[in-house]
Amino acid sequence: MKKIISYIYLLIGLLIIDSCIEPVEFSTISVDSNLVVNGILTNELKNHTVELSRTIPIDSTKLSPEKNATVFVTDNTGAIYNFQETEDGTYTSINTFSAEAAKKYTLNIETSNGQKYTSSEEMLPGTATVGDLDISIEENEISQIQELVIKANSNPSSGDGNYYRYEYDETYKIKTPIWSQKKLLIISDTNPYEFELVDKTPEEDGIGFCYGNQKSKKVLVTETLSLSQDQVIGFPIRQIPLDSYIIGIRYSILVKQYVINQNTFDFYTLLDKFSNPDDIFSQTQVGNIPSNVTSVDNPQEDKVLGFFEVSSLSTKRIFLNREDITEVDFENYQNLGSCAERVNPEIEDSRGRSPLLNRLRTGWIYQSPPDVLIIPPNKPYQLALKICGDCSHLGPVNPPDFWTE
Known part of the structure; x- marks a missing residue:
């Protein structure tokens, strides 16, 4: 769900763009603090979430979650579904529930400074698997x-x-392009330096695969x-x-399939248009993206970005x-040529520093004993680039619960 907010952040700069294209000095941009809403109710029986944040300048990289708000959903039968803040700006329903056909749902928000917002009534469309x-x-x-x-x-x-x-x-x-059954632990990072070579464990280190x-x-x-x-x-x-x-x-x-209504379809269609950088200066303005959430007290001036969606969901998973x-060869995540490099640094050099410690802290890991007949006592470990022998930067070393071979 956070990706929808990311799409909206891409549009913030357009709020200050006139119909004519002029050079913009981004350092001088000021942006109104508009509420950004991302909420989806589905026919799943679960704890649903609503994400709230504030618009940020186009040159900002830090998100601005809307904290300490009161969030609840009502339906046309009088039922109230209360939400609580579980992370900054993320509100989760206290109880599990599922959106039902023929019921009309409304999202209600009151921010910490007393501003109130409400959505239009939304109904669950048809279902399709x-x-x-x-x-x-x-x-x-x-x-x-x-x-x-x-x-x-x-x-x-x-x-x-x-x-x-x-x-x-x-x-x-x-x-991983290369793999060793052992790893080198740093026992002491001060003089006298101490290291220990131990066996890797499948639970912690995996067996050379990542997900x-x-x-x-x-x-x-x-x-x-x-x-x-x-x-x-x-x-x-x-x-x-x-x-x-x-x-x-x-x-x-x-694959997740949502059956949505036309208003939701229009919202995502325009959101997709604005997320295309080739169309960023089109004549369509941000205000034309249909939000179904409005300010209760000041709907003309206090604009809301985002959408409250009620949809039916069906999913399907496949393995390949x-x-x-295909029989076409694939390229590994890491170029194999760059994985050929090996070093065997000194445990301690003549100035009392540890080149081995420095390597272990700057992207290298143990690979094997040095490829020589007589191993120098001060250079007992041969290292390789960590990115070549450890793929955990790309994913966990153990498969997820749903994984089958």
Whole structure:
């Protein structure tokens, strides 16, 4: 959900752009502190979340969460669903619940300074399950390279569908270019320096594999109004170059399909348009992005960014091995040539410093004993670049609970 707020932050600079394009001195930009809302209710029985923050200048990198607010959702039967702040700016429902058909839901917010906001009433659209995920190898028309393309299909919807939004959560198995069964511990980082060579443990260090994870960052929406039936057919979800290490060993993708209403579809469509840097100075203005959350006290001046979405959700996960996809070789995450370098620094040099300690603290790890017949007592350890022998910077060393081989 945080990616939606990231999209909105990209638009902040447009709030001060006139219809004419003029040079902008970013250091002098002042931005109104508008409330940013990101809330999704689905038909899942769970603790739902609402994220609140404030707009930030275009040259700022630090987020500004809206803390200590009062957040609750009401429905047209009089039920109240209270939320509590579980992280700065993140509010989670105290009790589990699921959005139900025929009920109308309203998001209510009161900030710590007493400003009140409310959303329009939103209903759960129809439901539709994810159908088969199509897998194909296609040539990218722009880059002219072969790609794995994953496309989504839906089963026919029940109720009012016609508008769909997709997200994906992918996980992939990675192998380190080199691997050692041992690691070097720093026992004393002051003179006299002391190090200990110990066996790696699978629970802490793994066995040479890691499990990377990425979530979709682009807006993925489509509609079926133009089709003969309310059914998504062959909608592209993910494209991965065939030589990518992401699909080098084993790959899994969880596709999430949301059935949404037209207002939600319009919001994401315009959000996608503004997130494209090629269109950043188009004639469409930020104020035209439809937010269904407004200020109670000052709706004309106190603008709100973001959206309160009520949608039905269906998911599907698949696993793919490299041999299921292609026979084309893949490129490892790290160039193998750069992994050939080895050093065996001194434990202590003539000036009382430890080159070994310095290497261990600056991106090197133990690889093996020195490749010589007689090992010098002051240089007993051969090191390799950590990025080559430890892939944990790309993901955990142990597989997630859902992972199967």
